[in-house]
Amino acid sequence: MKLFLRLLIQSILFNSRGEVRSGARCLEPDVEDLDAAIPPGANATFATCDGSDAQEWTLDGDEGRIVHRRSGMCLAFKVMYFFGAEYSR
Numbered sequence: 001m002k003l004f005l006r007l008l009i010q011s012i013l014f015n016s017r018g019e020v021r022s023g024a025r026c027l028e029p030d031v032e033d034l035d036a037a038i039p040p041g042a043n044a045t046f047a048t049c050d051g052s053d054a055q056e057w058t059l060d061g062d063e064g065r066i067v068h069r070r071s072g073m074c075l076a077f078k079v080m081y082f083f084g085a086e087y088s089r
Contacts, residue, residue, distance in 0.1 A: 018056040022046050026055040038071040
């Protein structure tokens with residue numbers, strides 16, 4: 001199962017607390033209720049860092065995957081095309 005991240009070109013940091021950060025914002029599933037089950041294929045987005053387990057990820061070095069700790073879902077990237085140029089969104 002996968003979560004999808006729409007990513008514009010930006011700097012991203014994976015820190016020792018398991019946060020995937022872009023500046024002062026942390027990656028989390030983009031769902032209405034972060035305490036409910038996260039559906040497969042849900043998007044991920046950057047939100048204000050709050051230290052919750054919804055913003056905790058693990059890095060699976062053997063497989064090269066970023067895994068959401070609570071749901072166990074892997075982060076995947078959608079590649080979009082805009083005026084013929086490839087970009088991540």
